[in-house]
Amino acid sequence: MKRFWALLAALFVLSFHIQSSAAMLNPKDAAKQVESSGSAETTQPPTASEILNLDAEGAVLIEQETGKVLYEKNKDEKLYPASTTKILTALLAIENGNLDEIVTVGNEANLAPRDSSLACIDIGEQITLKDLLVGLLVSSGNDAALTIGAHIGRIVAGNPALPYNQALDKFYELMNKRAADLGATNSHFVNPHGYHNKDHYTTAYDLALIAREAMKHEAFREIVKITYREYPDWNEVDKNDPSKKATRYWVNKNRLLDEKSEYYYPYATGIKTGYTSYSGHCLVSSATKDGLSLIAVVLKSTRDGQWLDSIKLLEYGFEHYTIYEPLKQGQVVATTQVSNHASEDPGAVDIVAAQGFRDVIAKEDVNNIQQNIEWYYTDENNQLHLEAPVYKGQVVGKLTYTLNGKTIGESDLIAARGIERKKTIIDMITPGSGDKLATSGKEHSRSLIVVVVLLLAFIGAAFYTLKRRRRRRYILRRYR
Missing domain, CATH: 2.60.410.10 (D-Ala-D-Ala carboxypeptidase, C-terminal domain)
Known part of the structure; x- marks a missing residue:
């Protein structure tokens, strides 16, 4: 009887333990834990695109020295470049013109649409090509772009009297040829400034290639980081002092360079903004940090996205890449x-x-x-x-x-240097043969042949002399 009560008590305790365990881990909680565990095992790290989350429709980040692509988003999609076109215009001016040359502004400047950005240069004004580039890249003047295009077109054609419309056509040919030479094969340019035309387009990657080539020139690098320039007007006089010229104010719209801007980026070194209602907000930017120079391109972005996208790209490059030079x-x-x-x-x-x-x-x-x-x-x-x-x-x-x-x-x-071999008996017989290093295997072989021939000749002569002496002794002995 005692055993029966003891067994019953043991079963009661065991039942209580099982119920307690079930209460501590109910099926729903267990299922959640299994699901959570399985999810953790399959989670992948976020991609660069997920990290950056750009507004731009097309974008690319390249390293300036090598041209290596570090990030891309629709980099080969054809989009409208707006005023970032002027990077190519400036490149052609630097490559084909003399920056100190005086250029006379012609009627081509009147072709600039009045609702577009202007450097406010005057017909008949005489201005250096370098100052025209400042008006082109800093003030984003379409009038400066047309003046440069006509000037370079005449230089390329070899005809300084070429009418401006023909000179500009020559310049457009040059734009497309130079772009193709750089590998920018998905682009087509029909004007020097980027004012909208359905046949005027490029890609983020093509623009990066063009900008990379332009950044090889010191004059270009110097100009694209200018934030503000005052330049005397050609015709107008100062209203407060008629003895002085009025002042033109050329202001760079690249807010990455502006220390007073909320989008100021301390490592930025350029390059060019662009906007039309068709292209959206575009920016080609450059920056240098810790010996690494990057170029970022964003096309068809938003008003704030052009700056935020560019900073994200540049920061991504500096954070994840480095210059490796072991040799x-x-x-x-x-x-x-x-x-x-x-x-x-x-x-x-x-x-x-x-x-x-x-x-x-x-x-x-x-x-x-x-x-x-x-x-x-x-x-x-x-x-x-x-x-x-x-x-x-x-x-x-x-x-x-x-x-x-x-x-x-x-x-x-x-x-790193030549080392002569140790002299042999042959070298001693033919002085100098072992002292000079041959410049090629053929010359060395020829030298060796000459040495062998001379040695054989020497042995032959010695043998002939010895034979004659023996014959002479034999004759003398015979007649004695």
């Missing part, structure tokens, strides 16, 4: 002792890089880059082994950089 041209990679070298030579030679390697790399990839050296002259342990003669510039190996199994850079490894 410079002429850098010593190894030093080795050359065998069989001339006795007066210490025999040591530096092995240097024939080419340098510099690239922009994602910061997270830097530690994954592998370096490998392949030596073309080795000993039994597969170590570099050189034997004289060694020629200056002789390729003795190759240095390769790889990332995830893909070659990203390489350089030939060459001898």
Whole structure:
């Protein structure tokens, strides 16, 4: 009976424990925990597009030196560029004109629509090409763009008297040819300023290529970072002082450069704004930080988005990428002792890089880059082994950089100097033959042939002389 009551008590306790456990973890909570766990395992990190969330319809970020694309959104979609067109106009002026040359403003300036942005230059005004570029890029003057176009068109045509309409047509041909030469093959330009025309279009990537080329010129870099310029008017006089010229005020609309703007970006170095009702708000911007120079392009963005998009792109580039330069041209990679070298030579030679390697790399990839050296002259342990003669510039190996199994850079490894070989008996017989390093394998072979021929001639002459002496002794003995 006691056993029966003990067993009943044990069953009661066990039942209570099971119910308590069920209360601590009910099926609904358990299901939630399983669902949560499964979700965590499949969650992917946000993409660059999700991080940036740009307003622009087309955008691209490139590194200025290499042109490498670091981010893109519809980079090849054809869109209207508005006044960012003037980057190409300025590039052609710098490449084909003399910036100190005086240009006389002609009737082409009147072609600028009155409702467009103007530098307010006057017909007949004489102004340097460089100041016209300031009016073009800072004030975004369409009149300056047309004046530059006609001037460069005449230069290219080789006819300073060419009518302005023909000169401008020549300039438009030049615009499209130069763009194509730069790889901007999805673009077509029909004017020098970007005022809307359905046949005038480009892409974010094409504009980046054009801007990258323009930024190679110091004059362009100097002008696109100007925020404000006062320039004397050609015709008007100061209302308060008739003895002075009136002043034109050229103001840059790029708010990334304006220290007083809420969108001021301290690393910004340019480049050009643009807007029409068809193109939306456009901006080609550039910035430099920690040795890294970037170019960002946003097309068909919003009023605030043009600034916010550009800052997001530039910040993304600086945060995630870096300049990687492990090797410079002429850098010593190894030093080795050359065998069989001339006795007066210490025999040591530096092995240097024939080419340098510099690239922009994602910061997270830097530690994954592998370096490998392949030596073309080795000993039994597969170590570099050189034997004289060694020629200056002789390729003795190759240095390769790889990332995830893909070659990203390489350089030939060459001898920094020549080393003569140790003199042999042949060298002593033919003085100078072993002292001068041959400049090529063929010359070295020819020198060796000459040495062999001379040696054979010497042996032949010696043998002939010895034979004659023996014959002479035999004759003398015979007649004795």
